[in-house]
Amino acid sequence: MDHHVLEHYSKAGVPKGPLNDFLDSKTSPSFRYIRLNPRKNTNETLSSLDSASPVSWLPSSTNFYAIPNRTINVLQPYIDGSLYGMDCSSGAAVAALRLETVNNPVRVLDLCCCPCAKLCMIVDSLEHLSGCEVIGVDISGNRLNVGKKVVRKYLKGAACDVSLYQADGTTFPGPADDISASPSLVFDSRAEAQETNQQERKKMNKSAKSRERKRLAELMSSSPPSPGEKFDFVLIDAECSTDGALNQVKHKIKAGKDTATDSIRDKLLEEESLTSLQLKLLSNGFANLKDGGSLVYSTCSLSENQNENVVRAFLSSHPDAYIANVDFEASTPPPSIPGSLPGTLRFQPTLGPTTQESFSGSGFFLCKITKGRQKSNEKCSAFA
Numbered sequence: 001m002d003h004h005v006l007e008h009y010s011k012a013g014v015p016k017g018p019l020n021d022f023l024d025s026k027t028s029p030s031f032r033y034i035r036l037n038p039r040k041n042t043n044e045t046l047s048s049l050d051s052a053s054p055v056s057w058l059p060s061s062t063n064f065y066a067i068p069n070r071t072i073n074v075l076q077p078y079i080d081g082s083l084y085g086m087d088c089s090s091g092a093a094v095a096a097l098r099l100e101t102v103n104n105p106v107r108v109l110d111l112c113c114c115p116c117a118k119l120c121m122i123v124d125s126l127e128h129l130s131g132c133e134v135i136g137v138d139i140s141g142n143r144l145n146v147g148k149k150v151v152r153k154y155l156k157g158a159a160c161d162v163s164l165y166q167a168d169g170t171t172f173p174g175p176a177d178d179i180s181a182s183p184s185l186v187f188d189s190r191a192e193a194q195e196t197n198q199q200e201r202k203k204m205n206k207s208a209k210s211r212e213r214k215r216l217a218e219l220m221s222s223s224p225p226s227p228g229e230k231f232d233f234v235l236i237d238a239e240c241s242t243d244g245a246l247n248q249v250k251h252k253i254k255a256g257k258d259t260a261t262d263s264i265r266d267k268l269l270e271e272e273s274l275t276s277l278q279l280k281l282l283s284n285g286f287a288n289l290k291d292g293g294s295l296v297y298s299t300c301s302l303s304e305n306q307n308e309n310v311v312r313a314f315l316s317s318h319p320d321a322y323i324a325n326v327d328f329e330a331s332t333p334p335p336s337i338p339g340s341l342p343g344t345l346r347f348q349p350t351l352g353p354t355t356q357e358s359f360s361g362s363g364f365f366l367c368k369i370t371k372g373r374q375k376s377n378e379k380c381s382a383f384a
């Protein structure tokens with residue numbers, strides 16, 4: 001592995017020896033994590049799996065389960081949209097918003113949404129309410145094409161209105177500095193409802209596709225995203241160097257890719273421009289938040305620069321923001337450690353085949369921030 005990347009891991013508390021042993025060994029974690037689609041028959045899905053145990057540190061409404069490690073995309077419940085694979089530490093970013101406790105319709109913004117795993121979890125967490133609106137934004141057209149497929153597969157019949165925009169999250173809903181990245185609506189669940197049948201979609205010919213584009217353009221001109229309309233909740237699962245996703249690095253190495261850590265190295269070498277992007281995303285997410293609303297900033301990097309230091313820089317220029325307590329109110333505490341900034345949470349990668357069902361081992365960081373003045377009884381106490 002590139003010495004720059006190795007050095008980064010050891011600075012982030014991942015010792016060199018165990019890291020190399022982990023990457024060289026043929027063993028994989030004993031468990032992997034899935035989420036069930038609440039609009040399918042979840043009891044039937046569970047009984048079709050040999051053994052699935054709920055992730056006890058997340059609320060049961062998140063529908064997170066650990067199953068013995070296996071390829072998921074050959075399972076029938078995956079094929080028919082009843083479940084998908086998702087790392088439980090990244091699920092913690094959505095769980096921290098506590099959307100399942102909300103009683104009135106809310107608007108939620110997911111500022112870096114693709115491929116939309118967390119956006120699906122956001123929508124599922126609001127399934128008990130009608131009239132909610134979830135907006136996903138991503139700058140990448142290719143990733144939005146994947147995101148649209150995921151949303152079509154898993155969110156059919158959801159209670160929320162869902163729309164996806166190709167836009168720059170540092171300026172949304174306003175126009176981007178680069179005009180080619182100004183918001184354009186690429187998916188809308190209300191327009192989609194008119195193309196109900198999945199089979200029809202598959203056969204969608206050119207004229208049907210151009211009808212769809214026309215409908216989206218009409219929707220966009222009748223109700224363009226307005227800077228005045230703020231959100232109750234915002235998720236900023238920011239672009240990062242992805243070095244926390246060690247299971248993925250290992251997977252690539254096993255597949256014979258010598259270049260497995262090249263993109264991590266390149267992003268770490270350009271870390272200043274990455275942290276500047278992250279700070280702009282966080283600041284614009286906050287600008288889109290209502291007073292009293294909450295946001296979560298998260299990354300799958302272990303770098304303090306991309307995590308605590310971005311939050312520190314943000315807080316220093318936003319006196320109306322404070323770090324809020326994260327409490328999943330589940331039966332067991334999360335397998336996280338406190339970050340170097342009080343109230344922030346880190347999930348350190350677990351090296352080796354873990355026999356615990358509580359954590360698969362990917363590295364992750366999250367911080368919940370509320371807009372307004374902190375009350376004295378809201379002092380943060382990060383999980384120990």
Ligand SMILES: C[S@@+](CC[C@H](N)C(=O)[O-])C[C@H]1O[C@@H](n2cnc3c(N)ncnc32)[C@H](O)[C@@H]1O
Pocket residue numbers: 111112113114115116117118119137138139140143167168169170237238239240
């Ligand atoms: C970590 S991924 C998000 C994963 C996603 N939240 C999920 O759970 O499926 C980061 C995303 O940020 C997007 N991105 C990068 N720069 C952006 C920008 N300026 N505005 C909006 N999205 C951006 C990338 O295209 C990428 O899809």
